[in-house]
Amino acid sequence: MKIQSLLRQYKTQIEQQLTAYIEPLQAPETIKEAMLYSLQAGGKRIRPLLLLATLHAFRKPMDIGISVACALEMIHTYSLIHDDLPSMDNDDLRRGKPTNHKVFGEANAxxxxxxxxxxxxxVIADDKNTSPDVKVRLISELAKAAGPEGMVGGQVADLEGEGKTISLQQLEYIHRHKTGKLLQYSIRAGAILGGATEQQLTLLTAFADYLGLAFQIRDDILDIEGEEQKIGKKIGSDVENDKSTYPALLTLDGAKRKLRDHMTEARTLLEQTEIDASLLHYICDLIETRDH
Amino acid sequence: MKIQSLLRQYKTQIEQQLTAYIEPLQAPETIKEAMLYSLQAGGKRIRPLLLLATLHAFRKPMDIGISVACALEMIHTYSLIHDDLPSMDNDDLRRGKPTNHKVFGEANAxxxxxxxxxxxxxVIADDKNTSPDVKVRLISELAKAAGPEGMVGGQVADLEGEGKTISLQQLEYIHRHKTGKLLQYSIRAGAILGGATEQQLTLLTAFADYLGLAFQIRDDILDIEGEEQKIGKKIGSDVENDKSTYPALLTLDGAKRKLRDHMTEARTLLEQTEIDASLLHYICDLIETRDH
Incomplete structure (x- = not known):
């Protein structure tokens, strides 16, 4: 199928380019190995794919988005490495492989x-294909999505919520920030690079918000219903770690219903943008039904 | 004295602006407190002062450099917080106060x-006073100075060198990267914002290289001859931790001679730039003779 092979091609490009960004670095071998180890550990590459799929919807070539796509994956990967540390989630496995600190030690991780x-x-600042004013905007939005008002803030709230009963509102705050902001950025960055109108950008931002929450609900459901081998980590860890989840707050059926509702909202917003969103619709289906 | 009061005024401005950048953040209180705790822990503010002093040498107003100056201090502060962690230097005190992880816990640190x-x-991307192309250059150079090819690379090399006998060349690699690159960036950023010619930028970059090495030699000497109360941490820790230092490789007298030689080279280069370098000369004197 055309869409699938296009996404496969994107994924290969992203993975090749990630390695190509690290290898020429003039840096101690240890740090390059540690960076590459986690970058090459696989994963769905959902953020860079969302960026490139959005760009595709504006009929723009992939190469104008590849640097930001790789930067996104680097930031997502850094967040996984730090989240896995003993003082955070203390995970030994990630995608079925030993976590970074298990291989390289805590300091190097x-x-x-x-x-x-x-x-x-x-990587973004040095991109040759994009104008300085667009790069400054992309850098500012990325820092905001990843920093204290975004992903890092969400991780802090998540750690503070551990072992406590939290409200659905608090749970949504955590997910909107811990994973949502960076997912939303993926789509905004693709739209900005694609030359979206302000109205399209607003619609796509709202679309990304629903998609991000749906992504997390699916994650929580997989921690109950998933297969360990496919996910690459132990299931049931949320219950074990006394983590607040959608199924815990809404029941498993309630969580599934919320996932469906969010995806319906997301798809409706996507229709309204009047772009060629076939790839984005396909990724929506993947996110709703993924088994890992 | 005019120079002293100008530097004091810069320092006050930097410290006020650092707080002003953090307070309005829409983020969990814990993370804002942890960020502010280390930003407000004092210190010499040598990097932002070098930037503003360089800008002054090009007769440019302070306000065009304040955001980059604060960004520099944020990056320096983050590096101290991570360096102090149990898996790195495992320090309990910094500038006479408990380190960040001692107060907020390891995960929050x-x-x-x-x-x-x-x-x-x-902070740099959002600066209203600077053009996009200059901001992109400043961001690219800052990332390079702070990342795997700069400060982080130096820290990795430093950790790898612990407990080993290393050569003077290796020691200089560590310092040029761990502290040198960011100090050099301070001066380059001031020069770029000040509108330096390429020749002036080259001279100032070489000046900053000597200054950075001199800064580190003085640090090593203070770890032997300094007063604990002034430094805010235990002296003799380099010997205790079996760290390679200039005095260990060159004798204490040899290290002092090298410090003088580097400062002479630095001052000669500074003369050649033909800028109004009175503040920079004054900071050179401070770095050469500082007791903390």
Whole structure:
């Protein structure tokens, strides 16, 4: 199928380009190995794919989005490395492989995360295909999505909520920030690079908000119903770690209903943008039904 | 004295502006407190002062450099928070106060560092006084100075060198990267914002290289001859931790001689730039003779 093979091609490009960004770095081998280890650990590459799929909807070539797509994946990867640390989630496995600190030690894992985060901004700043004013906007929005008002803020709220009963509102705050802001940025960045109108950008931002929440609800459902081998980590860890989840607050059926509702809202908004959104619709289906 | 009061005024401005950048953030209180705790822990503010002093040498007003100056201090502060962590230097005190992880816990300290690093790029990107092309250059150079090819690379090399006998060349690699690149950036950023010619930029970059090495030699000497109360941490820790230092490789007298030689080279280069470098000369004197 055309869409599937296009997405596969995007994924290959992203993975090749990620490696191509790291290998020429003039840096100690240890840090390059630690950065590459986690970048090459696989994963769905959902953020860069969302960016490139949005760009595609505006009929723009992939190469104008590849640097920001890779920067996004670097920032997502840094966040996983730091989240897995003993003082955070203390995870030994990620995507079926030992976590970064298990292989390189805690100090190098922290530094590999720091390096990926820092380098992500350089990758965007050094992009030759994009004008300075667009790059400044992309950098500002990325920092906001990833920093204290975005992903880092969500992680802090998540840690504070551990072992406590929290409201649905608090749970949504956590997910909107911890995973939502960066997913939303993926789509906004694609739209900005694609030359979206302000109205299209507003619609796509709202679309991304529903998509981000749906993504997290599916994650919570998979922690109950998923297969360990496909997910690459132990299931049932949310209950074990006393984490607040959608199924815990809404029941499993309630969570499934909310997932469907959010996806319906997302798809309706996507229709309204009047762009060629076939790839984005396909990714919506993947997110709703994914098994890992 | 005019120079002293100008530097004091700069320092006050930097410290006020740092707080003003953090307070309005829409983020969990914990992360804002942890960010502010380390930003407000004092220190010499040598990097932002070098930037503003360089800008002054080009007769440019302070306000065009304040955002980059604050971004620099945020990145320096994040590096201290992460360096102090148990898996790195495991320090309990910094500038006479408990380190960030001692107050906020390890997870929040890691996240406060991540937040400061990320936000630093946003602060530059959002600056209203600077053109997009200059901002892109400043962001690219900052990421390079702070990332795997700069400060993070130096920290990795430093950790790898612990407990080993290393050569003077390796020691200089560590310092040029761990502290040198960011100090050099301070001066380059001031020069770029000040409208330096390419020749002036080259001279100032070489000046900053000597200054950075001299700064580190003075640090090593203070760890032997300094007063704990003034430094705010235990002296003799380099010997205790089996760290390679200039005095260990060159004897204390040899290190002092090298410090003088580097400062002479630095001052000679500064003369050649033909800028009004009175503030920079004054900071050179401070770096050469500082007792903390």
């Amino acid at each position: 922290i530094l590999a995360g720091d390096a990926l985060l820092t380098y992500a901004f350089q | 890691i996240l406060a560092g991540d937040a400061l690093l990320t936000y630093a790029f946003q």
